[in-house]
Amino acid sequence: MIKEITDATFEQETSKGLVLIDFWAAWCSPSGSIPPILEEIQEERGEKLKIVRIDIDENPETPRNLKVKSIPTLLIKKDGEIVKKRLGYNSKEELDEIINKYV
Numbered sequence: 001m002i003k004e005i006t007d008a009t010f011e012q013e014t015s016k017g018l019v020l021i022d023f024w025a026a027w028c029s030p031s032g033s034i035p036p037i038l039e040e041i042q043e044e045r046g047e048k049l050k051i052v053r054i055d056i057d058e059n060p061e062t063p064r065n066l067k068v069k070s071i072p073t074l075l076i077k078k079d080g081e082i083v084k085k086r087l088g089y090n091s092k093e094e095l096d097e098i099i100n101k102y103v
C-alpha cells in the first residue's frame with residue numbers, strides 16, 4: 001500500500017533510500033489514474049523502492065518549497081537528494097525505465 005505523507009513527515013519519509021513521491025490532488029483526474037500503477041510497481045520492487053503520496057491541497061508547504069507547479073508531478077529521491085522529476089501521467093513502463101537507473 002502506498003503511504004500518504006504530510007508536510008510534517010515529508011523529510012523523515014523521503015530522506016533515506018530510493019523514494020518515489022507522487023504529488024496529487026483530488027480534483028485532478030490524471031492524479032487518480034496513477035495509484036494503481038504505483039501499487040503495482042511497489043509490489044514488484046518491494047523493499048528496494050518506497051513510494052509515497054502527498055496531497056498538495058492539504059500540504060501546500062512541500063510542493064511550494066520544491067517548486068511543484070503542476071500535477072501530477074512525480075519526484076524520485078535517492079538518499080535525500082532529488083534525482084528525477086516527471087510531470088503528468090507516466091505509464092508503468094516509463095516509470096520502470098526511470099527507476100531502473102537508480103536501483
